[in-house]
Each structure stands twice: as C-alpha cells, then as structure tokens.
Amino acid sequence: xxxxxxxxxxxxxxxxxxxxxxxxxxxxxxxxxxxxxxxxxxxxxxxxxxxxxxxxxxxxxxxxxxxxxxxxxxxxxxxxxxxxxxxxxxxxxxxxxxxxxxxxxxxxxxxxxxxxxxxxxxxxxxxxxxxxxxxxxxxxxxxxxxxxxxxxxxxxxxxxxxxxxxxxxxxxxxxxxxxxxxxxxxxxxxxxxxxxxxxxxxxxxxxxxxxxxxxxxxxxxxxxxxxxxxxxxxxxxxxxxxxxxxxxxxxxxxxxxxxxxxxxxxxxx
Numbered sequence: 001x002x003x004x005x006x007x008x009x010x011x012x013x014x015x016x017x018x019x020x021x022x023x024x025x026x027x028x029x030x031x032x033x034x035x036x037x038x039x040x041x042x043x044x045x046x047x048x049x050x051x052x053x054x055x056x057x058x059x060x061x062x063x064x065x066x067x068x069x070x071x072x073x074x075x076x077x078x079x080x081x082x083x084x085x086x087x088x089x090x091x092x093x094x095x096x097x098x099x100x101x102x103x104x105x106x107x108x109x110x111x112x113x114x115x116x117x118x119x120x121x122x123x124x125x126x127x128x129x130x131x132x133x134x135x136x137x138x139x140x141x142x143x144x145x146x147x148x149x150x151x152x153x154x155x156x157x158x159x160x161x162x163x164x165x166x167x168x169x170x171x172x173x174x175x176x177x178x179x180x181x182x183x184x185x186x187x188x189x190x191x192x193x194x195x196x197x198x199x200x201x202x203x204x205x206x207x208x209x210x211x212x213x214x215x216x217x218x219x220x221x222x223x224x225x226x227x228x229x230x231x232x233x234x235x236x237x238x239x240x241x242x243x244x245x246x247x248x249x250x251x252x253x254x255x256x257x258x259x260x261x262x263x264x265x266x267x268x269x
Contacts, residue, residue: 038249045061051258057258074095137178151192157175183243189244193209216247231255248268
C-alpha cells in the first residue's frame, strides 16, 4: 500500500507540474481586466498578402467600430479594394508601402518609418521609390476630438529558420530597435503603436519598446488575446501599445481571410 501511495503521489506531482508552469505563464491572461468607457477605439490587422477575400476582410473591418484602423501586409493588387471598401467608414487614410492607416479623423505629419528591412550598403544604395514599394513602417498624427495622437504602424521582419544557424531574428530585432528610436524621439506625449511585431512582448528584443509603452492587452485585455494563426490562435504577435493614454479594454476580432486575427483596444485620455 505504501509503495502504491508513493507512486500515486509521484504521478499527481508529475501531472501538476506542467499545470502550475502553465498557470504561472498564462494564468494572468484568464482574468478580464477591461473597464467600461473610453474615448477612442483603435484596431490593427495584418490582412495577409495572400488573402483571397480582401472585400470581405475590408467590410468586416469597416463594421468593427474602430475609429483608427491600421493595416499591414497590404498587397499592391489589393490596395484599391481596401481603399474603396473602407472609404465610407474612414474618410481619411494614408498608405506607406505595405502599411496603411484609415481614420475617422484628419491625418497630418505622415511619413514612412524605417524598420530596418533593408539595412546595409546594398539597402542604402537603393532609390527611395524602390524601397517605398515594400516599406513596412509609418508614423502619422491623428487629430482626434480629444487632441492630437501620434500613431505608428509597423510590420517587423519575421523570425527565420536557418539550417546552419538555427532561428534567425536579426532583421526583426533591428526593426524593433528602429521603432524604439522613433518612439523615443516622438514629441507628442500621446502615442499608439499598432502592428504585427512578429513576436510576443516577453521577448527581450522588445524590451526597449515595453519600457516606454504599455500593452493594451496586458493592461486591459479579456482572455488570452492570441492573434495567430487565425484558424487556432496560440500566440499574440499582433500588438497595440500606448503611451500617454489609458487602455480601457482590449480584444481580438473574428477571423477574416487573413492568417492573422485583427486586434482592437479602446483608450481614454
């Protein structure tokens, strides 16, 4: 009997250990940290270059209730579709390469932001118009009813698998550092960063960003907030970070034709 009890206790401990580890990592995500209210709703979606239903995706986003909508991975052949389908809900928009921002409020001070997708001498030698075609970062000012809001949109490089060196995140990490520099230099006290950062915020590559900005999902989210892959999300790589405004709620929107889920948040001044 004693041996049986010892084996049973060992089995129970073996079962509990992964549960405890999982709760330690993700338990805090199970609580609903959202609050009612808010002045502005922002949303972000990597619409997917291979999206076979850009019309349906655009119409779903137009119904999302977002005041400010960031899109990443805009394929050149789908750009007009998004512009036409979103025009009624969003009278103001800008597209900078493969990223864009649609808004119910006027935009100004728009410019591309280098996220280090073309670093090095070869990249430096390329004409600006060539680099703009695949640009993946931008900054603009949204003139809201509460005042100006600086909005950054970014789509960082993905982590690659190198047969010889294993996982390679150099390009993504360089992009994160470029974003840190841009946000650090931003003079507007109210800032929102929207985009596909191709990583979770506990990755040390984002320490420079998370030390300056707050995750809307971590501060005011409900549930896990996972955004990828859309068919069965297991990780959050699509982010909404803020500075100078307060996240009141954050959530994930239903799947579209993309392999990412859209993410949204409501903030107050």
